[in-house]
Amino acid sequence: MNTWNIDTAHAEVAFKVKHLMISTIRGIFTKFEGSISTPDDTLDG
Secondary structure, three states: OEEEEOOHHHOOEEEEEEEOOOEEEEEEEOOOOOEEEEOOOOOOO
């Protein structure tokens, strides 16, 4: 099994939400972590 971790120095997690189709609220998470695990060395299905 292989595990790849998110490189937080080169990634961002952001979002935007439309409110009543008039304005858009934007935000960003400054602290996050994550990983992907696969049974072998590839990411394809």
